[in-house]
Amino acid sequence: xxxxxxxxTGLLKPSETLSLTCAVYGGSFSGFYWAWVRQPxxxxxxxxxxxxxxGRSRYSPSxxxxxxxxxxxxxxxxxxxxxxxTAADTAMYYCARAITVYGIIIRWFDSWGQGTLVTVxx
Amino acid sequence: SFELTQTLSVSVAPGQTARISCGGxxxxxxxxxxxxQKTGQAPVLVIYRDNNRPSGIPERFSGxxxxxxxxxxxxxxxxxxxxxxxxxxxxxTTVSYVFGTGTKVSVL
Numbered sequence: 001x002x003x004x005x006x007x008x009t010g011l012l013k014p015s016e017t018l019s020l021t022c023a024v025y026g027g028s029f030s031g032f033y034w035a036w037v038r039q040p041x042x043x044x045x046x047x048x049x050x051x052x053x054x055g056r057s058r059y060s061p062s063x064x065x066x067x068x069x070x071x072x073x074x075x076x077x078x079x080x081x082x083x084x085x086t087a088a089d090t091a092m093y094y095c096a097r098a099i100t101v102y103g104i105i106i107r108w109f110d111s112w113g114q115g116t117l118v119t120v121x122x
Numbered sequence: 123s124f125e126l127t128q129t130l131s132v133s134v135a136p137g138q139t140a141r142i143s144c145g146g147x148x149x150x151x152x153x154x155x156x157x158x159q160k161t162g163q164a165p166v167l168v169i170y171r172d173n174n175r176p177s178g179i180p181e182r183f184s185g186x187x188x189x190x191x192x193x194x195x196x197x198x199x200x201x202x203x204x205x206x207x208x209x210x211x212x213x214x215t216t217v218s219y220v221f222g223t224g225t226k227v228s229v230l
Contacts, residue, residue: 064156
């Protein structure tokens with residue numbers, strides 16, 4: 001049973017950079033994409049981006065300019081950095097394992113981290 | 123951008139059936155997945171690939187699609203089923219995961 005454990009700074013000021021890390025335990029790290037998803041209070045989840053163990057990454061078009069996702073295969077970890085934060089970036093941030101079938105056509109998330117609340121406030 | 127629209131809220135009496143809908147343009151050409159999210163918790167996958175239940179999800183949860191609408195059905199609803207439910211697809215045009223707007227299910 002795979003488990004995702006995440007951590008990072010929860011309170012940031014506008015213009016600062018968010019940094020979160022997610023460690024994967026109890027399952028295979030290779031062969032999957034590992035994603036970051038955020039959810040503003042009272043709203044739907046929003047996909048941020050994802051990366052696989054080869055370092056191949058893709059990002060949400062709306063966040064691509066501010067986001068970097070990296071991978072450390074020696075530790076089975078992925079990390080998220082998002083710069084130029086504003087109050088609109090206040091949200092619960094989750095890491096998740098993405099399942100892919102038939103290449104890129106069918107994709108979903110089958111395991112999630114516990115979430116990290118990030119608040120952007122001056 | 124591709125959007126998925128869900129009914130804001132659904133109320134159901136214990137033991138009855140709740141149906142949660144998810145609609146979007148040309149949704150019939152995509153595969154839909156469903157997540158349950160209880161207050162203060164991470165989402166949990168309850169249906170994948172339109173109508174498949176992950177291990178550990180009760181048979182009371184089922185999914186279906188028809189035309190441009192997908193439906194999550196909760197049979198014999200229990201108080202423990204109270205949660206927000208989100209549909210999700212992969213949009214090949216924008217190369218993005220897309221979530222629905224969410225439905226709050228109340229069992230009372």
